[in-house]
Structures are given as C-alpha cells and as structure tokens.
Amino acid sequence: MEIGLSTFVETTPDVVTGETVSHAQRIREVVEEIVLADQVGLDVFGVGEHHRRDYAASSPAVVLAAAASQTKHIRLTSAVTVLSSADPVRVFQDFATLDAISEGRAEIMAGRGSFIESFPLFGYDLEDYDELFDEKLELLLKIRESEKVTWKGGHRSAIQNLGVYPRPVQNPLPVWIGSGGNAESAVRSGLLGLPLVLAIIGGRPEQFAPIVQLYRRAAAQAGHDVSKLFVGSHSHGFIARTDEEAAEKFFPSTQAAMNVLGRERGWSHYDRSSFDAARSFEGALYVGDPETVAKKIVHLRKKVGVTRFMLHVPVGSMPHDEVLGAIELLGREVAPRVREEVARWEDSGSPGA
Template sequence: MEIGISTFVETTPDVKTGKVISHAERLREVVEEIILADQVGLDVYGVGEHHRKDYAASSPAVLLAAAASQTKRIRLTSAVSVLSSDDPVRVFQDFATLDGISNGRAEIMAGRGSFIESFPLFGYDLDDYNELFDEKLDLLLKICQSEKVTWSGNHRPAINNLGIYPRPVQNPLPVWIGSGGTPQSVVRAGQLGLPLVLAIIGGRPTQFAPLVKLYKRAAAEAGHDVSKLPVASHSHGFIAESEKIACEKFFPPTQYAMNVIGRERGWGHYDRATFDAARSPEGALYVGDPETVAQKIIHLRKNVGITRFMLHVPLGTMPHADVMKAIELLGTEVAPRVREEIAKWEEEN
C-alpha cells in the first residue's frame, strides 16, 4: 500500500487575514513539502497542472524537478497533466528529463482536465474535448514505447520516423490515467493496461468499488495481467494531533475553496454540515487525528481495492507549518499503521 500527497499549489486568500501568498513563495513552499514527504517515508508526491490565478503550478514537471535532486526515494508525478491541451512530445520530454534528474522516479498522470482554462489558452476547441485526449494519449504511449516514432492524427502535425529525446531511466516511463469516475475512462485505462487514479472527493468511497471491478475486468479481457495494475485514489484531507484541531484548521479554507469552485460549477453551498458528513467513516474527506485517517485508508483498501492513496492537502490556503505537520504525521504515524494492517490483512486473505 503506497501513501502519498497531491497538491494543486493553491494561492487563494487566507481566510483569516485575506492575504494572498505570491506564486513564487507558494512554489518554494511546495519544494520544501516534497523534501519533507521524502524524509518521512512517503511514497509519492503529485502536482496538478492548472492555468488560473489561484493555482501556481502550470508546469508540474519543472516544480517536481526542483525537488528531485534534493530527494532520494519518493516518486514524483503530475496530478494531472492536462494532456488534451498539451503536446505529448513536450510532456514526454519534460518528464523524461525529470526521470533522469531523479534517477527513475518520474511518472505522468494523464487526464482530460476538469478545469478548462488551458483549452482557450493553447487554442483548442472544447468541442474536441474527448477526441483530443484519445489522440494525444495514443501519441504519448507510442513515444514511451519507442525511441523513434511515426504517427499521424487530426489535431497535431504528423511525425515521420523521428527520434524523441531524452530517453528516460525507466523503460517505459510510467503513465497513469486520471479519472473522475466515469465508466468510459476506467474501461479505457483497463483496455490499455495502464494504472488508474480515481479522484474520490465526494459521496461514499465504497461507491467506487464497482468501477475498480469494471477496470480490472476490462484489463483482463484485453489480456493484461491485472495483478500488476495498481489503482490509486486522491482525496481531500488533513491530519493534526487531534480531530478537533484538524477540523478547526481545515474547515475554513476548505469551505472557501469548495464554494469558489462550486459557484463556477453550480454546486450547492458548502457548509459545516457538508464537511462533517464527508469526514464521517463512510465519507470521502480524510480529516482527523492519525488513527482516524489511518482507519479510513485501511477501509478504502479493503473495500474498494485501492493500492495507492494520495492525500490532497491543502485545500485552499493554509499556513505552511500546518501543511508540513500534516505531511509529517502522514509519513510517521498514518502510513506505518496502514502498511502494517494491510500486510496482515493480505497474509490472511
């Protein structure tokens, strides 16, 4: 069972002071967070690509590379790369470069993107949303599999037997599929034999169990070894010394962030009752003391089949020291509990 962190490098106003941290300062904080995550034994750190004022990481590979030479074992991934509006050649080159700097610890998490700012920015039509992803994923996988590539499509100039460099340490460079939980996306990942990441940020996590089964069935029917295909999840959360402290610190920025996005997408108002329901044992919010969070992750592994859990922290703007403490607790207290319990459970089953 792998345990890690994901972040969107948010620069929203501090809910107490109204201060907005600069993009530069938040980027430097994230480098420190990645270094700490490595030191406390976490397995993976993911950075999500966004192209808007309240998120600082438009180039995850560059940010991850800043921490690569200062870390030893933690895997470094996008979470996600918005492949539909990017050039697969450049995505590969960026992460192959990261793979070299980190000596084989880079991963690409490819997704269509739930945020759409990058499409007009790079000149793509949202009417081509699905076709763009399918076509560009096809090219990316060909580049991962072969040094020289011949390829043609509708949304990018053709490539005729050209080499694409640098080549990564890992062969092939790992590509995961990020999914919001649609049957079509999990079936695609299974048919391609690619690892799957599910964004579980609402409802009951156990509702995703049928999707994991669908993914594995699609993979098996396509002839892939299901036992070698990991399934990850990413969920919002925060850890503190006590559940009371965790809630007091995490609720205000979470409410702010969820209502900003909610207004854009037509969601209902996010209030304390919504928050408390989500952090219940069956909810999708992983907030509390180390034991509480560990037990929820164990429940997720046993009932959904997740083999990698990524805690998304912070949600909204939080003091850097609080985020660092949450990372420390995840690595030193939560992860050991989860790994020990899952190891026993797997032996028994």
C-alpha cells in the same frame, strides 16, 4: 500499499488574514513539502497542472524537478497533466528529463482535467474535448514505446520516423490515467493496461468499487496481468493530533475553496454540515488524527481495492507550517499504521485483498 500526497499549489487568500502569498513563494513552499514527504518515508508526491490565478503550478514537471535533486526515494508525478491541451512530445520530454534528474522516479498522470482554462490558452476547441485526449494519449504511449516515432492524427501535425529525446531511465516511463470515476475512462485504462487514479472527493468512497471492478475486468479481457495493475485514490484531507483540531484547521480554507468552485459550477453551498458528513467514517474526507485517517485509508483499501492513496492537502490556502505538520504525521504515524494493517490483512488471505 503506497501512501503519498498531491497538491494544486493553491494561492487563494488566507481565510483569516485575507493575504495571498505570491506564486513564487507558494512554489518554493511546495518544494519544501516534497522534500519533507521524502524524509518521512512517503511513497509519492503529485503536483497538478492548472492555468488560473489561484493555482501556481502551470508546469508540474519543473516544480517536481526542483525537488528531485533534494530527494532520494519519493516518486514524483503530475496530478494531473492536462494531456488534451498539451503536446505529448513535450510532455514526454519534460518527464523523461525529470526521470533523469530523479534517477528513475518520475511518473505522468494523464487526464482531461476538470478545469478548462488551458483549452483557449493553447488554442484548442472544447468541442474536441474527448477526441483530443484519445488522440494525444495514443501519441504519448507511442513515444513511450519507441525512440523513433511515426504517427498521424487529426489535431496535431504528423510525425514521420523522428526521434524523441531524452529517453527516460525507466523503461517504460510510468503513465497513469487520472479519472473522476467515469466508466469509459476506467475501461480505456484497463484495455491499455495502464494504472488508474480516481478522484474520490465526494459521496461515499465505496461507490467507486464497481468502477475498479470494471477496470480490472477490462484489463483481464485485454490479456493484461491484473495482479500487476495499480489503482490509486486522490482524496482531500488533513491530519492533526486530534480529530477536533484537524477539523477546525481544515474546514475554513476548504469551505472557501469549495464555494468558489461551487459558484463557478453551480454547486450548492458548502457548509459545516456538509464537511462533517464527509469526514465521517463512510465519507470522502480524510480529516482527523493519525488513527482516524489510517482506519479510513485501510477501509478504502478493503472496500474499493486501491493500492495507492494520495492525500490532497491543502484545499484552498493554509499556513505552510500546518501543511508541513500534516505531512509529518502522514509519513511518521499514518503510513506505518496503514502498511502494517494492510499487510496483516493480506497475509490472512482475506477476500479481495
């Protein structure tokens, strides 16, 4: 069971002071967060690609590379790379370079992305949303498989027996598929034999169990060894010394961020009752003290079958020292609890382990 973190490198106004840190400062803070995550024994750190004012990481590979030479063990991944509006050749080159710097710890998490700003920015038509992803994923995997590439598609110029360099340390370079829980994405990932990450940020996490089962059935039907496939969860949360402290610190920025997105997307108002319901044992917010959060992660492992859990913190902007405190607790107290309980549960031969 892998435990890690993800961030969108938020630069929203502080809910208390109204001040907004610069993109440069927030990027430097995230590098510090990645270094701490490595020091406290976490397994993976993901940085999400966005192209808007309130998120600073338009180039996750560069941010991750800044941390790569300062870390030793933690895996470094995008979360996600918006592949539909990117050039797969450049994506592969960036992450192969990151793989070299990190001595084989890079990963790509490819997705369509839930934000659409990158499409007009890079000259793509949203009407081609699905077709672009399918075609570019095909090219990315072809580059991963072979040093010399011959390929032709409908949205990018053809490649005729050209080399793509540098080649990564890892062979193959890991490519995960990020999904919001779409059945079609799960089936595609399974048929391709690629690991899957689910954005479990609302409702009851147990509702994602059928998607995981669908993914594994598709993989088995395609002849892949299901025991070697991994399923991750990307979930919002925060850890403090007590449940009450965690909730009081995490709610204000979460509410502000969710209501900004809600106004853009037509969601209902996010209030404290919504927050408290989501941080209940059956909810999708992993907010509480180390014991509470560890129990919820183990529950997710047992009910849904995830093998990697990524805590997304912060949601909105929080003081940097508070984020560092949550990372420290995740690595030193939550992760050991989870690993011990999952190992004990699996050793007992429990069904679904």
